[in-house]
Amino acid sequence: MLQYSIKRIVMAIPVVIFISFIVFYIIQLPPGDYVSSYSAQMTAAGEIMTQDDMDQMRANLGLDRPVYEQYAIWIKKIVFEGDFGYSFNYNKPVIDVVKQYMGLTLVVSIVTMLFQYLVAIPIGIYTAVKQYSAGDYFFSGLSFLGMATPNFLLAIILMYFSYTWFGDPLLGLFSDEYVNAAWSWDKVVDLLKHLVIPVIVIGLASTADLIRVMRGQMLDELNKPNVVTARSKGLSETKILFKYPTRAALNPIVSTFGWSLSSIFTGSTITAIVLNLPIQGPVMYKALLGQDMYLAGSWLLFMALLTVLGTLISDILLAWLDPKIRTEFRGN
């Protein structure tokens, strides 16, 4: 088991290195650089930048060097100094910008994750036990619909309802009076109120997916001999249900746990833009469009690393749950 884990981690290293190449290449792709987009902004504001000014600025920011040199400097600083570069837009180190938004991003992501599992698993069990009942059709239909609706548009519809019913579209994560206020009980309540829509919107698609996985697994498990034996021995139905099929059906769900967090992180991006949430997504989206390359690059890198990490965790969890995978791996 330990051997498998170590091998799996070593295999991830070249992948990470390649990813960093690609990330840097991609953030170079948009035409122009930060200086040209900055000078365009200045011109719009009525200030003209001369070619000399622009060259000077490029030299200051290190943008006049060849791409591979810029890459080498960037990576060197990340690895040895933990310095992810400088955000031109925010005028502070990337790491500070990330820190500023990280807390709320984690709050939204973790609450969403809890929501997914707490909603999907009971519904999955229910729909499997009561297969072909009205409730089953209702939830199955709902989960199909959940997968077919683009979540950012669901956000708009929910905003519309909260606007017509409560007179407040619940944009952002805080009401105006709490944005800069110190943490207090009222602020937490306000945050929770604003979390309802984002959590439903971000979590719906994966919840729908989880329901279907859980239902399928349960249906497979419900007619296994161990369940029949338990029933013939006179165990109560509830006890049977939770003792055997549910535990077995949870395996594949547990093993995809690692992916879930990174998919929430990335999946929340568009929703966060639409709902104007003060979390990572919108900040990075602006960075991408505004050529704030180190911020955008660090974000892409971070997302990719999170996915690699998620896969790693899932693989190790799977190997832990299923000895067959371990031996197959060693067999090669």
Place this chain on the structure above:
Amino acid sequence: MRTLPIFKRAKTEAFLESAAKDINYSSQWKLIYMKFKRHKLARISLIVLGVLYFVALFAQFIAPYSLQSYDSKYVNAPPMTLRFVDADGKFHLRPFVYELKSARDPDTMRKIFVSDTEKRYALKWFVQGEEYKFLGMFKTKLHLFGVEQPGRLFMFGTDAMGRDMFSRIVLGSQISLSIPLVGVGISFVLGLIIGGISGYFGGWLDSIIQRIIEIIRSFPTLPLWMALSAAIPPRVPVVTMYLYIVIIFALIGWTDLARVVRGKFISLKNEDYVVAAKIAGVGNTKIIVKHLLPGFMSYLVVATTLAIPNMILSETAMSFLGLGIRSPATSWGVLLQEAQKVENVALYPWKLIPLGIVVLTVLAYNFLGDGLRDAADPYKK
């Protein structure tokens, strides 16, 4: 035996009898077709998709107005109702619409539209309208339907520039429905070739391809899409932009298919009949085309169909954010941009109509894929 829901009992029995007779003589594709026919939702979905693509193909003919046409007199006009009975209670065989008259809401003082019951315009088939090229071949002014001049017909209302939503949805479907098809087509070919090489030849080639796939897959799709779309230079011609977007989708999409293909190749290449063919001196190409591909083509079709809805949603999301298709071209995502503001949705709910069409299309593809998956293995009970 469970009765088949689509048929009446007598019909079901007749069907089963005849099926039992020729089931032993039918080809695999025939069996797949027979099984597919029994999946009710999938059949309905196929019809829905057929209609949608038919409309997209003849969009210029079906849409009463062109993409460029606008009328500042009718900004944010609500959908018109086709009527048979007029204000005096008289019945008309030919449906008609009333002219829209702008007025002020007495409470909110907001500009609203009311029907002017004095002016009636009948709906007509095959009317002359703006000129366009039919199927890109010859010029014509003929449109499927419209109302008498100088009336205007807005079946789904208008947008903030006074453009007819119905026409724009119909014309936008050309892009929204074709991008996923072309994107999936390209990833299908790439996945088939690369996955095939990886699975059939194995060895170091397989290792390299597997690592590449792993790297591409470890990128979260959405941010990668956003980053690549941000790299599309502004103001490129519509066709170039279309190609860029399709290529971005295909670049990421092929890895899934390549994995499916590789897995199938690996499991099939050591089958007795393949080994026998090899010993008999059959070339690699012939083995692949004649012996291996038919073995899993049906699975591939399923995997491809199920990849389409995702692409539709992604294209809609990208265009919605202004990173995908941009004006003057239009897709459903572009049409939904106006729904970004909650006030817009609250005051002009018809701006969500494109959403309904997106959901319908995605659901239809999902059900079709479901039906195909059940049918793909016709020997399974």
